[in-house]
Structures are given as C-alpha cells and as structure tokens.
Amino acid sequence: MSDQINLLKTEKTVRQKTSMFFNICLGILILVIAVTAGEIFYRIYLNTRINAVDLEQQETSQQIKHIDAKRVKYQTLKERLNAIQKVYPEIKKFSTRLSELMGTIPAGISVTNVITEGQTIEFRLYSANLASLNTFLTSDLNDISKSKGLGVSKITINTIGINLNPAGYSTSVKFTFNK
C-alpha cells in the first residue's frame, strides 16, 4: 500500500516537471518570435523613415538649386576670405611698421636711405646736429625696442660717421621684427 502511494507521488512530480519544462520551452519560443517580429517591424519603420528623409533631402536640394547663384557667390566669398586671412595680417604689418618707425624719427634728423628685406627695415639717418642724433641713438631707440606694439626684436647700429658734404653726421640703424 505504501509503495502505491509512493508511486503516485513520483508520477505527479514527473508530470509537474514535464509540464513546467513544456511551458518554459513554449515561453522561450514565444519570446524569440516576439523579439524577431519586433526587429522586423522596426526595420520596416526605419526603411520608411529613411525614404521620408531622402525625399525631404531631395526637396531641400532642389530649393538650394533655385538659389544656386547666391550659393556660388557666398562660397566664393568664403573661399577668398580663407586665403586672404593667411597672408593679409603679415602684409598689413609692413605698412604699419614703416609708418610707425618713420614717426619715431625726431625733427632735425632725416632719413636718407631706406633698405628693407624680409623682416628688416634699415634707415640711414643724417643730422647736422650731433646732439639730436645722440639723443635718438641713446634714448629713442631704447623706447622703440621696448614698444610691444612695434614688435622689434633687434636693433643694430651699423655705422656712425661724419659727413663732409653736407656737413653733418650720419648713422645706419637696422630694425629686425618678430615674425
């Protein structure tokens, strides 16, 4: 009698386990089908959106074509400015430097020669008055070298001499600029 009871219990357990296994496997299959179906619908949705974006892009491209002349002008402007800003700052510097240096030459001293090359400007100066020339060489050049706006990196006094005709004194000063 006790054996029959034991057998019944075992059979019930086996049926329960089998049923659970069946449900789990069925659940897995349903889940996989659901995920796959979801992917397929999402792919359809993405394709639809891509088509809509392509259409909108074509329409916008057509709109831009109607103002193509304006586009070309604007891009030409940008293209020129891009190139100009590579060289123009350097070009402007020379004109400014020359003007500012000429502005530092005091009355009583004249610039008889100008030699420029690359980053250098050389002045040959003449004065009938040695004191004026001396003040320029000892004081004014010092101020010029300290002036950050001018950007002078080196000042070289090449020669100092006496002129006979016209009588006076001359010197040659070379200014080298930071690049």
Added chain:
Amino acid sequence: MDPILKFYKKHDQILLPILFLLGAILIVFEVTMPSFSELTTLRADMQSREQKLKTYKNSYELLNSLNEATLNEEVTKARQALPPDKDPGAIYLAIVASATKAQSQLKALSLRLGDIYKKGDQGGEKLPQVVLTGIKLEGMNAQQFEVFVASLTKEFPLSTIASANINNEQGDIDLWFYYLPYNLSFINTENITPLTAEEQATLRSIQF
C-alpha cells in the same frame, strides 16, 4: 499505427518542448541575429542621412537669410583684394597710381610669375600665389616711400614689399602681388557655414 506517431504520442510531453527549443534556436541564428546586425547598419545609415538633411536645411536657411546686395558688394571686395588670376593691367595701374600719390615717377617695371609656396597645397587648401614685380622709381625719398607703400596697400590690398632700396632719390623695389585661382571643390561644397569671426574681421580690415 505508424511507429513514429506511436513514439510521438508516448513522448509528446518531452518531444514538443525540445522541438520548441530547437525552433527558437533556429530562429535566433537564422533570423534574429542577422536581422540585428542589419538593424545596426540601418540605424547608422538613417542617422547619417538625417545629419545630411540637417546640413542641407541649415545651408538653405543661411543662404536665404543673406542680403543679395550686401553679398554682391562683399564678393566684389574680396575678388578685388585677391584676384583669381594674374592681372598685369591692374598691377600696373596700382603701381602708377601709388607712384603718382608719392609724387615720383615709374621708370621701369618687370613682371615675373612664380609660386612662393613650392608645396602649393597644405592639407588640401590652396595658398595664394604671387606675381613678382620689380620697379624703379625716380624722385623718391623715405617720406615718399612711406606714402607709396600706404597707397599701394589701398590700391591692391594683397601686395607687399619683398625688398626695397631707397637711395639718392631713386627707389628699387621688389613687390609681390597675390592672386589665387578659384578652388572649385570648395565653392561647390554642399555644406554652407556662416562666416567665422576671423573671416568677418578680415572682410572688415580690407580697405580700398
């Protein structure tokens, strides 16, 4: 009864779940996983197209907002400052006008065409090229040279003094006049962006 059917009926509680599992595995490997990698590519494709559309729309809005008259003026100014080709006529006129303002006389003029940048492209961008010009001026001193330089910068903004020797009322000057052929690949690009602060500053700084 068919032996297979008999076998199935006997073990259907085990066989059916196994079939479900096999079916699920088959679907995962044959459908779900390939579909997933296609989805990733499709999403990336859609994002790039949306980005391109945004670029097109921004370009259109920018172009639409530009005042035609102002744009014409600015383009003319930029073209005048940096011509697209060598123009000996414009160079000659600029030199003569500047010499006249400096009250000196042009005695000789020679033009040489050359690139100052041997490697014409840097990172795909073209750099301006130069017309090398040598001039002799008579009746020129230091003050007149200053006037000549200031005037030339206004007549032909992208010109520069490469070297000069002003001596005994004579001036021997080497000049560079910049020019740059149009970069059609830049002009035809689809992505239109606003002028940067630097570009606007450059435009403002060009003075004739």
